Amino acid sequence: MKRSWYSRMLFSYFPVFLLVVSVLIFLAFMIITELSRSETQKANYISTSYIADTVERTLSDAQFSVLDEIENNYAYNDFFDKSGAAFPDDRSYEIVQSMNRLVERISLIDSIYIYRSKDRQVLSQSGYVDLDLTHEAAYIDQISQQQVQSGWSPVRMYQPRNAKAEYPVVSLARRLPIPLGSDGYIVINISVYRLERLVDGLTNGELSFVRIKDSAGTLMYDSSQASGDDIRKLSTIQAESLDWTFESGLRAGRLFDWISVISYVWIVIGLVTISLGVLYIIYITRRNYRPIKQLMVRIQALQPHGKNEPAAAANPDELALMHTALDSLVQLTTDYERERYENLMIQRRQLFLDIMGGERLKDVQDRLTALDPFEGTREFDAFVVFAAEINTADELKVLSRQEQNLLKFALTHVISDLMAEKQLQAWSEWVSGQRLAVLIGLRRQPSEDSPQQLLELAKGCHSWILDNLRLSLTFGVGHSVNRLQDIHLSYTAAAGVLSHRLSLGTEIAAVHMDRQEEPGLQSYKYFDNFTRLVREFRLSGENWRSRLEEILSSFRKDRLKDEEIYMLLEVMLQALEQELKGISETLDRQFALTGNGGLQEQIRKSKDLEEIRELLTGWLNETYHVYVSVNELKSHRVMIKEVKHYIEGNYANPDLSLNHLSERFQISGKYASYLFKEEFNMKFVDFLAELRVRKAKELLDNTQDSIQDIALQIGYANAITFGRVFKRVTGMTPGDHRKLNHP
Template structure:
C-alpha cells in the first residue's frame, strides 16, 4: 500500500525549522558585532598603553642620560672638587671664570637644560655659568634651602618657576640635585634644572594630536600639562602609567569619535555577510526539506507494509502525523532489540563467570566441556589446551564499586586482547568480586607457556592498565599445568603468591616458583627483634634505626606473608604506645587513636616493603624527637648562655634573626626576645648591631680592607646599609672613623 503524504508536509517542515534558524543567525550576527567591538577596544587600549610607556621610557631615559653625563663631567673635572673644598677668598678670579665657563659648556651641550649650578656648603657660595654669587642674592635659594632640609630627596621634582637673578624672566623647570662629592656627599650640592618647555615639546612630538589624548598629572592628581594644549575632556582616558623617576602620572587615551569609527565599518561588513548568509541558508533549507520528503515517504510505505492489515485499517484514519507513526514503530523495534541484547549479554556474562568459578574450585567438571563449547570463551583450538596457567590480577588500594561494571568489562576485554596478541596463547578473563580479575592463559602446545613469556605478558598488562586506566594491579602467576583437570593447582599457587606481594612482588609480579619452602612465621625471632628495637629507642641513641633496617631486611629474606608483616608492625606500634605513650602531652598526641588509625591505613595501602618502611620511619622520627625533648629539657640559664654563645659565633651571618634563633633552639621569637631583655637589658637587634659595629671598628683601625668587604664580613649585604648603621652608632661614617683612627695612630 502506498501512503500519500499531505500536501502541506513540505510547508510544515519549513515552518518548523525557520524560527530557530532565524533566531540562531540573528544571535550569531549580534555576538559577532559584540566580539569585534570588544576586541577592537582591547587592542586599542593595548596599543595606547605601549605608546604611553614608550613616551614615559623615552623621557626617563633622556633625563637619565643628562643626569649621568653631567655627573661624569663634574666627577672627572678636578676644578669643581677644588671649588667645593676651598674656603671663601681662596680661589682666583681666573679659576672662577674657568669653572663657570665649564658649566656653560655643559649647558650648551644639552638643549633641554635650563641651568646648572653648584652650591658650596662651607660659605653658602653658588657657582653658575654666569659666575659666583651669594645664597642671599640667588633667586633660587628656596629650592636649595628645601634640599638642605630634605637630604634624602635626590630625584626629579615637580615643575616650578625658576630664575637666577631678580631681573631674569622666570621659566618653568623640573629639577634634581645630587650631593657632592660622590658617593657620600657633604661638601656641596649640584642642582640641574630642565626646561619644562623642552619636555612638553618632546611629548608633543611623540603624540598624534588628531588621534591621541595625553595628560600629565602629579601624584595628587593635579593637571600639569596636556599634549598639544588640547581640552582634557576631548577624549576618553584608557590607561594610566606612573613615571616613578619623574614623580608624574601619564594618562592617555583616544580622542572622541576616533575609537570606533573603523569598527563601525567592519560591523557593516559583518551585517552584509550575515544577510547574504541568511538568504543562502533559506534557499538551502527549502531545497533540503524538499529533497528529504522522498525518503520519508519510502519509510512510511515500508512501515505500513510490515503492519498487519487489521491494525493498518485501524490506524490509518487516525494517524495525523507521519513522524509520530515512524517514531512509534522505531521505538517499539529498538526496545525489543535492546531488551533482547541486554538479556542475552547478561546471561552470557553470568554463565561464563560461573563456569570459571566452577573450574577454579574443581566443581561440576562432568558437564564442564559441554558448557565450555556452548559459551565459547576461547577460540576453538584452545578448547582442549596442552598447557594452561592462571594469572590473578589483584587491585592495589580500594576495590572497584559495584556500579563500575563498564570499567570491569573494559578491563576484561583489554586483558583478553593482550593475551590473544600472542598467537600461541588464548586468553579468558573474569572478575571474582570487585578486587580480583582471573585470567586463564591457554596454549595448544605442551611447552607453549614459557615462564618468560608469561612474565612479559603480565608486565604488558600491568603497564597498559596503569597508563590508560590509572589503576595499579599486582599479578600472581600460577604454575603451568597440562590440562583443565589440574588447573586448580595453578590457581592455588597464584593465590599463594599474592600473599607475599610485599617481599616477592618485584615490578608488581609474583611467580609461584618464588614461594618459600616453609611459610610458617618465626614468632620468637621477630618478637625478640621488636623488644630489641624498643630497648634501643628507649636509650635515645641511633641504634633503633639500625634495628629497624635489620627487621625489614629479615622480612624480605624470610619472605613472610603480607598479613604477617602488617601484624608484626601493629605489635611494634602497641609496644611503643605502652612504653612511651604517657610520658608527655606531645607523646600522647602521637599515640592518639586518630593518628594510629591513619598510620595503619597508610601502611595497609602501600604496595611495597620500602614504602611501608618509609612511612613507619617518618612517624618514628617524630615520636623520637618528642621523646628526646622530654628527657633533655634545658634550664632557663642554660638556654640564655647557649643563645649568647651562638650569636657571638654567628653574628656575621646576614640571615641571623629572632626567627632563625626560634627555629634553631625550638623556642618562640617572643620568648627569645624576652630572654635578651632580661639578661642583657637590651633588644636582640641592639645586641647584634653592637657586636657587628665593634668588629667593624677593629677592622677599620687595623686593616686596609675596603668598606664593602668589611660590611660583608660583619653581616651586612651592602656598604650603604652598613654605613647608615655605623654612622648612627658611632656618629661618623666608616671612612671618617678610619681617618680618625689613622691620625691617632700617627700621634
C-alpha cells in the first residue's frame, strides 16, 4: 500500500528527532565534563591557597619571633646606643647567642645580622666585621635609600663571612630601634633551599605542580622542572603580604586527558549520527520532491531565453527555479510600474511648465485628458495660480539633497490636501529650486468676493506651513482666467508679486498687484534723497535718520521690486563710502565690512523693509559714532602732543598724574588717558614710567649719585618705589644695572 503524504512527512522528520536527541545527550555530557573541569580547578585553587597561606604564615611567624626577641632583649638597644670600647664584649656575645638561638629554633632562617649606621659595623653570628669588608654593602646601601620599609626582598645571592660560595636567600630588613628607628637595621635571611623543602612537603609532585615567583617576577620554586611532562596551569594566587605569585596546575594533564578522550568519543558519535541523519533526509527529500520536480520541468520549459542567455542546466534546482521565476515576475511588474509612474510624473511636469509658460498649447486639452493631473475632474469654469517661494535659501542649504527633495514632496502634498479641505482641485509642481506653482481649478465663475476668499486661502496655507513645518513662504495669487490658454497670464501675475516681497511683506500671503508694472525703474527720483542723507552725515547732523526713513517709505509707496531695492541701497552705501573714504583707517575698515558676508549680504537675507531699516539704522549709527569720534580725536591730537611735551619737561614732579594733567589742560583724566593711548599706543602710566627709567639710566651711568637721590631727581618719593618700577621696566634692579655698566 502506498504511503500517504502525512506518513511521508512523518518519516522525513523522524531523523531530525533522532538528531535533536543525540545533540541533547552530547550537550549534557559536555556540561558534565565542564563541571568536572570546574571542580578540579576549584580544588586546585584551594590547595594552592593553603600552600600560599602556609608559606606566608611561616615567614610571618619567623619575622615576629625575631622582632619579639629584639624588643625583649635590651642588649640590642645597647648595641646601637654605644659603640667601640663603650660596648662590652659580653653584651656582644649575648646578642650573638640570641641570634644563634633564633636560627636554631626557626628552621627557615639561614642567618641574622644587625648593622649599626654610625660606624658601619655589622654584628653577625660570627662576630664583628666592617660593612665594607662584607658582600652586603650594596644591599644595605639599597635599603638605606628607601623612604618606606619594604617587605621580603626578591631572591638575591648571599655569601656569609668566611664562606667560599654564595647561595640564594630572601631577606627582610627592619629599622632599629623598633618601630621606625634610624640607628641601623636587622637583616633576616631565609634560605630558599629550606623554603623549597617546606613547599615540597605540601604538594604531591606526581599529580600537580607549584611555581613561586617573587615580587620581581623571578622564579623561586618550580616543581615542574624535574619532569618533561606536559602541564596545565589552573590557578594563580597573589600573596599580598609577601608580594609573591603562586601558580599551580596538574602535571601531565592526566585527568584532563581522560575527560578529553571521552569527549572526543562523544563528538565522533555525534558527528556520525548527524551524518546519517543528513543522508537519510537527503534520500527521503529526493523521493518526496519527484512530483514537484516534474512540475518545475514544465515551468522551466516555459521560461523565455534570450539569444545571449546561457542554456539552462541539465539538473536545475527546482526551488531556485521557482524562486527565480517569481522574482522575475515581481521585478518586471515593479520596474514597469515604476517606469510608468516616472514617465507620468515627467510628462505631467512638462505639461505644467508648458501651461505656465504659455507654450505648446494646441493640444493641451488632449494632454490633460491623457495625463489626468486633477485625478478624474476635467471640467472647470475658471483657473487661478498661486506662486509660493521659500524666503531664504539658507533654510534649504542646511539640508541634504535627499532631505530637500523630501521637504518639497511634503510641501506639494500639504498644499494639495489643504486645497482639498476647501473642496478645490489643485495641481502643484516645483518650477524652480525655490518656487512652487499651484494651479487651482474652479468649478464656478469667480464672484466679487473670490479675490478675498483666495487671499484667505493663501493665508491659511502660509500659516499652516509656518506653524507645522517651520518654513516661511511668500505667496503670490494671480487673477482668475477662464481658458487653459490664459493660465500663463495668471502665473505671470502671481510671479510678479514675489518680486515685490520686501515692499509687500512676508508674514502673511500677498495678492497680485492691481496696477500695471512701471515701464522701468526711475532711479533719479531717489538720488536726491541719497545726496541729502550723505551731506547730513558728513556735516554730523542728526537729520540723516529722517532721510533714511523717507527713502524706505518711498520704496514701500512705489512698491519697488526686491532687486531694485537692493541695487538702490548699494548705490546709497557706495555714495556714503566715497564721501567718507580716507578720513581714517577705522572708517575704511567699517566700510570694508559691508561687502561679502557683511551688511549687504544681511540686507539680501532680510524678509521685509522693517528688518532692512533696523540693519541700516544700526550700522549707520555705529558708523556715525566712529565718524564723530574721529573728528573729535583730530581736534585733540594737538592737545595730546602738548601734554606729551609737558610730561617730558616735568617728569621729575612727584605729583605728575592724570588728575594733574586734567587740571592743567582742562580735560577729564579718563578722556585724556583714552586719547593718549589712541595717539601713542601706550598708557599714560607706562609712558611716564619708561621716561623716568630712561632718565634714571643716564644718571646711573654718568653720575655717582645714590639710588635714593636718583629716585628723588626723577620724581619718586623713595628708592623702594623707584626700584620696583625700574625692575618692572628693565628686568633688573638699579644696583644691578650700575654694576653691569660699571663693574
